[in-house]
Amino acid sequence: QIDSARLWGSIHETAKFGGTAKGGVRRLTLSSEDKQVRDWFRKACEDAGLEVHTDALGSQFGLRKGRDMSKLPVGIGSHLDTQPTGGKYDGILGTLGALEVIRTLNDAGIETEAPICVVNWTNEEGSRFAPAMMASAAYVGDFTTDDILSRKDIDGTTVGQALDSIGYRGDKPVGFQKLGCFVELHIEQGPILEAEGKTIGVVDSGQGVLWYDGKISGFESHAGSTPMPLRRDALAALSEIVLAMEAIAKKHGPNAVGTIGEAVIANPSRNVIPGEIAFTMDCRSADGAIMDALDRDLRAAISEIAARRKVDVKIDLVWRKPPTHFDPKLIAAVENAAKTLGYSSRRITSGAGHDACNLNTVMPAAMVFVPCKDGISHNELEDATQPDCAAGTNVLMHTVLAIAGV
Amino acid sequence: QIDSARLWGSIHETAKFGGTAKGGVRRLTLSSEDKQVRDWFRKACEDAGLEVHTDALGSQFGLRKGRDMSKLPVGIGSHLDTQPTGGKYDGILGTLGALEVIRTLNDAGIETEAPICVVNWTNEEGSRFAPAMMASAAYVGDFTTDDILSRKDIDGTTVGQALDSIGYRGDKPVGFQKLGCFVELHIEQGPILEAEGKTIGVVDSGQGVLWYDGKISGFESHAGSTPMPLRRDALAALSEIVLAMEAIAKKHGPNAVGTIGEAVIANPSRNVIPGEIAFTMDCRSADGAIMDALDRDLRAAISEIAARRKVDVKIDLVWRKPPTHFDPKLIAAVENAAKTLGYSSRRITSGAGHDACNLNTVMPAAMVFVPCKDGISHNELEDATQPDCAAGTNVLMHTVLAIAGV
C-alpha cells in the first residue's frame, strides 16, 4: 500500500506553483510556474534515488534500476502542465502517483526485475502549443523534434524559445529513454465512475481527436449605418458554425463531441461589424467512422454557411489522432490489480486524450482512472478524494509490480 | 469656393498619424497618435489666426472673431479620433473641412457678423471608452465631467489618466465655450447617396442608439470528456444571442439594426468548453418606439436562451441615445446652400451617431453628408472622392456664412 498522506501532501505542495484564488492551477506548459514544478519534481526524483534526464523537448525521465538491466523499463507517469484555468489533479495525480510508487518501493526495499521509469511529459494539455500530448507524440515518431520545436504559441514564442527561457531544453535526444510499456494513472475527467459508485476505471479505449484552426473573413463595417441585408458579419457566421457543430455532434451522439474553445475577433469595437475571426474546433469520437462523418458534416455545414453569408471560411486540420485501443494484456493487469486490492471497477473509454494513447501506438500501454467530483475537469473546481487518489496509485503500483516482476 | 487641393492635402497629411498598411488609420482616442494629430491641428488653427483652447475632456476649440462679439459663435467641426481599423475620412473630413472654411475666409478677407468656432471633439468613436460622442455629451450636460473622467478602457486606464498621459487635459471647464448652433460635415458612412448619384445629403434626423455590456457565465469543462447534453457552453449561448439579435433587427427592419461587435472568451483554450464571455451589443433605430421594441425583444430572447441553456446572462444598458431630429431652419440652410452651389442633394437619416446629435439637444444643429465609396466606413478601405469632399466643405462654408452673416 502506498502512503496516502504523502501522496496527498505532494499534490497539495506542488499545487502552489501556479495556484489560483479559486483553488485551481494555472501552469501553462514551459511557463515560469512550470519551471518551478519541474525543479521540485527533479529534486524529488533525485531524492528518491532516480537517475534523472531531460530530453530535447523538456520531458523528464527518472530511472529506477531493476535487477535485469537488459529489460526495458516499465514507464509510468503523466504531465505536470495545466490548462489556463485548470485543476490540481489532471496529469498531476499520474505524475506524483508514479513518484509515490517509487517512494513506496524504496521504503519497502522492493527491487523489481525490470527497471521502472517515471516520466513527466511536456505539454500534454495543448493549450499553449498545439497539438496536445506533444512530447509523447514526438517520442513515438508522429512528429520530428525540429517540427515540434518550431511550434508557436499565440504570442509567437516557439517551443524551442520557451524551453530555453526556463532552462529545460534537455541534452538527451527525444526517444533516448527506451520503454517497454507505459501505464498512466489519471482522474476520469468525466461523470461515469462517480455516478456508478466505482473506484477504478480500467481504461480500454480512448476517443480520437480532430483539431482545426479556422479563420472567417467577412467585412468590417459600421454598426449603425450598414443595413442588415448588406452585412458580411464574421461573428454571425461563427455563431452559425458553433451551433452547426453542436447539432452535428449531437446527431452522431452519444459517441461524439464537438467544441469551439477559442474565438478571437480581430480589432474588435462596439460599433464595428466583426470582419475577421480566428477560431479553433475540437471534435472527438471513439469510433473512427464517426470521426470521418464529423469531419465531412462539419465541412459541408461550413461551406453552406460561408456561401450563404458571403464570407470566406478557411479550415485547417492541424491534428488528427485516431481512436486508441489499449493493450489487452495490460488492461487485464490493471483489472486484476484492482480486483486483488478489492476495489470496485469497470471498463471505460477515455473522453480526453492522454500521453498513454500516443505510447500505445508503439508499445503496450494502459491507463487507470479514478473518479473526479461531478466529472468536472479543465476547471479550477476540479476535485478528487484522497482515498480515490490513493486507490488509483495502489492499482498503478500493483500493475507495475505484476509487469516488472518482483 | 474652398481650396480643394489644400483640403485634400490636410486630409492626407494627417492620415500619417496612425496610418495603417492597408491605407486606413488607427488613431484611438487619447493615444499617442491622437496626440500627434491634436498637436498638428492646434498649430494649424493657430496659424489660421484662431484662439485655441482645450477643455477638461480634451476637446479643442479654435475661435475666429466676428464683428459682433455679443453673438454666440457658429460651431463647426467633428472629431479626429478613429476606430481601431478606421478610415481617413470619418470625422476627419468634418474637422479639417471646418479648418478649410476658416482658411478660405481668411484668404478672401471675409469677416462674419457672428464669430465662428472650429471644434475637435474628444472620443467620438466610442471604441476605446464608452459611450461614443463622449465629450459632446458632457458638453450638453448628459454626463458630468467627473463621470466621464472616470470611464475606463479595456486595460483599466481612465479617461483622466489618458488625457494626462498625452498632455491634453485642458484648463477650461467643459462648456466654457458657448456656441449658438453647430453644423457638422461628415461622410455618409452608408450606401444611399452613392447609389442615387447625389452629391450632398441634407441630414434631417439620426438613429437612436442602445449600447449594452453583456456577460455570459456558463461552466468551463473538458472538451473531450463532457457529454453534449451536460454542457453549459457560454459560446453556444452567445451564438444564439448573436443570431437572435440579427433576427430581431431584421423583423423590425428596414428601420433597425443590431450588432455584437465585441466578444471575449475568458481564459480560452482549444480543449475547454468556454465558461465565461464578455460581449457588447449595439441596437439602433430612427424610431423611438422601435428602439423600445428592440430592447424588449432582445431581453426576452436572452432570458429564454439563458434559461434553456442553464447559463447566466447579465445585460447592462450602458448608453441610450434617443433619435435625433435636427433643426428645421438649419436643415433648410444646408439645403439652400447645396442648391445655390448647384449640387444635387436629398434629405437623409444618419445611421451613425455624431456629435451634432448631442449638440442638437441644447441648440440648433444640422449636418452635411457627402458620399463614401460603397457606403463603407469603420473599415480601412473607407474612401471618398476629392470633388465630393470639396463639395461638402463648400456647402458647410455657405451654410456658415448664411447663419453667421457676412
Ligand SMILES: NC(=O)NCCC(=O)O
Ligand atoms: N487529459 C487531458 O485533459 N488532456 C488534454 C488533451 C485533451 O484531451 O484535450
Ligand SMILES: NC(=O)NCCC(=O)O
Ligand atoms: N460617425 C461615427 O462613426 N460615429 C461613431 C459612433 C457611432 O455611431 O457608433
